[in-house]
Amino acid sequence: MARDLQAYILDVASDLFYRQGIKNTGVDAIVKAAGTTKMSLYKYYPSKDDLVLAHLHKSREAIRELLLQGLEKQADPQQKLLAIFDVFADLQADPSFRGCPFINAAAEFAEQGGAVQQAAADYTKAFRKLMADLARQAGIVQADELAGQLAMLIAGAMASEQIQKGSGAMINARKAGEILIAAAQAGASE
Amino acid sequence: MARDLQAYILDVASDLFYRQGIKNTGVDAIVKAAGTTKMSLYKYYPSKDDLVLAHLHKSREAIRELLLQGLEKQADPQQKLLAIFDVFADLQADPSFRGCPFINAAAEFAEQGGAVQQAAADYTKAFRKLMADLARQAGIVQADELAGQLAMLIAGAMASEQIQKGSGAMINARKAGEILIAAAQAGASE
DNA sequence: TTGAAACTATACAGACCGGTATGTATTATT
DNA sequence: AATAATACATACCGGTCTGTATAGTTTCAA
Numbered sequence: 340m341a342r343d344l345q346a347y348i349l350d351v352a353s354d355l356f357y358r359q360g361i362k363n364t365g366v367d368a369i370v371k372a373a374g375t376t377k378m379s380l381y382k383y384y385p386s387k388d389d390l391v392l393a394h395l396h397k398s399r400e401a402i403r404e405l406l407l408q409g410l411e412k413q414a415d416p417q418q419k420l421l422a423i424f425d426v427f428a429d430l431q432a433d434p435s436f437r438g439c440p441f442i443n444a445a446a447e448f449a450e451q452g453g454a455v456q457q458a459a460a461d462y463t464k465a466f467r468k469l470m471a472d473l474a475r476q477a478g479i480v481q482a483d484e485l486a487g488q489l490a491m492l493i494a495g496a497m498a499s500e501q502i503q504k505g506s507g508a509m510i511n512a513r514k515a516g517e518i519l520i521a522a523a524q525a526g527a528s529e
Numbered sequence: 530m531a532r533d534l535q536a537y538i539l540d541v542a543s544d545l546f547y548r549q550g551i552k553n554t555g556v557d558a559i560v561k562a563a564g565t566t567k568m569s570l571y572k573y574y575p576s577k578d579d580l581v582l583a584h585l586h587k588s589r590e591a592i593r594e595l596l597l598q599g600l601e602k603q604a605d606p607q608q609k610l611l612a613i614f615d616v617f618a619d620l621q622a623d624p625s626f627r628g629c630p631f632i633n634a635a636a637e638f639a640e641q642g643g644a645v646q647q648a649a650a651d652y653t654k655a656f657r658k659l660m661a662d663l664a665r666q667a668g669i670v671q672a673d674e675l676a677g678q679l680a681m682l683i684a685g686a687m688a689s690e691q692i693q694k695g696s697g698a699m700i701n702a703r704k705a706g707e708i709l710i711a712a713a714q715a716g717a718s719e
Numbered sequence: 720t721t722g723a724a725a726c727t728a729t730a731c732a733g734a735c736c737g738g739t740a741t742g743t744a745t746t747a748t749t
Numbered sequence: 750a751a752t753a754a755t756a757c758a759t760a761c762c763g764g765t766c767t768g769t770a771t772a773g774t775t776t777c778a779a
Contacts, residue, residue: 360639362552366737376757442688446628446636449550459692488705491698494688495681498632502649508681515678515709522708556767566727
């Protein structure tokens with residue numbers, strides 16, 4: 340066991356960062372939870388910041404995988420757009436849900452232009468691009484505009500559910516998404 | 530000057546909390562910025578948590594005032610709903626904008642059921658109620674549903690603009706809001 | 720003028736933070 | 750058996766955090 344300690348440390352740290360917040364999670368707590376020592380941790384992650392960035396990268400990849408997995412079940416681009424809501428609805432159903440890791444990290448790290456802020460910005464850009472591409476495939480002309488709107492609905496639903504658990508925000512967001520998609524489709528034909 | 534030191538301390542603390550984040554702002558920094566001492570601060574605010582809660586209360590009142598101010602310019606309930614987007618768009622235009630104080634605070638204070646989380650939940654509930662009442666006045670049957678959707682758009686636009694400044698997210702959110710309101714109006718007559 | 724209240728100044732306590740130093744045990748390869 | 754890599758154990762460093770203790774200063778009203 341403990342094969343690939345580096346990955347295991349990241350697993351533990353990522354979980355604690357997400358559940359307790361990043362600044363609230365000390366290196367000692369990670370070390371103890373992972374059953375290892377500071378020396379080993381600092382061998383793989385020369386600073387806590389490196390570990391934080393690895394955590395964000397891991398979170399991004401995890402969401403990416405969930406999205407691809409949810410999208411491949413649908414053939415129609417329009418249905419794929421709606422499937423994104425379903426993926427996030429599943430995420431929120433998990434009792435360990437505590438909001439969007441990137442929004443949370445951006446709130447914790449206020450320094451503008453810092454690496455954390457940059458990582459959050461990169462993620463949201465990639466997310467919007469994914470949606471915009473799908474919208475274009477669905478024949479929507481104002482694809483970027485629609486993608487931005489849908490992304491805002493999802494981000495808002497994440498925040499809403501984080502602050503008030505069990506509100507079923509994402510289901511309502513999906514309803515709004517359907518209306519906006521239909522409107523964008525209709526607007527394109529005018 | 531320094532008339533009503535208590536209020537002045539809160540002003541300074543609230544500004545620093547919002548700009549730098551709460552956990553990133555030490556009591557010493559507040560004391561220095563306010564030109565006072567720890568003893569005076571702790572006289573009025575027995576703990577940092579008290580100061581944080583006062584900051585959230587102040588933020589809530591400030592937004593409430595801005596909203597009422599923006600709403601009274603419109604007579605039509607439907608126009609009032611849209612005016613809310615404009616109020617937040619003005620907020621985002623300020624270079625010191627750094628997201629929603631409540632979303633940020635909820636991200637920083639992960640402890641569930643804590644006073645900070647509660648304050649954030651109370652605020653969002655009151656905000657949704659305000660919008661739902663307006664929607665009802667506009668003759669919309671599914672007022673709560675629409676209010677939730679509009680609130681998510683606004684929250685998402687706040688987060689989006691925080692992470693990527695100058696994206697003009699709130700303007701796009703307003704466009705989406707118009708569509709959703711129109712759809713809710715039409716849906717009511719069916 | 721005196722005396723209480725408000726405020727300042729400063730030092731300190733105790734805990735926690737990120738990060739380092741030193742040394743040891745285990746394991747695998749050669 | 751010798752070597753090297755990996756991980757563990759533990760103690761420590763300087764700094765920062767919230768919060769308190771002690772003492773001196775201003776203000777203002779009776």
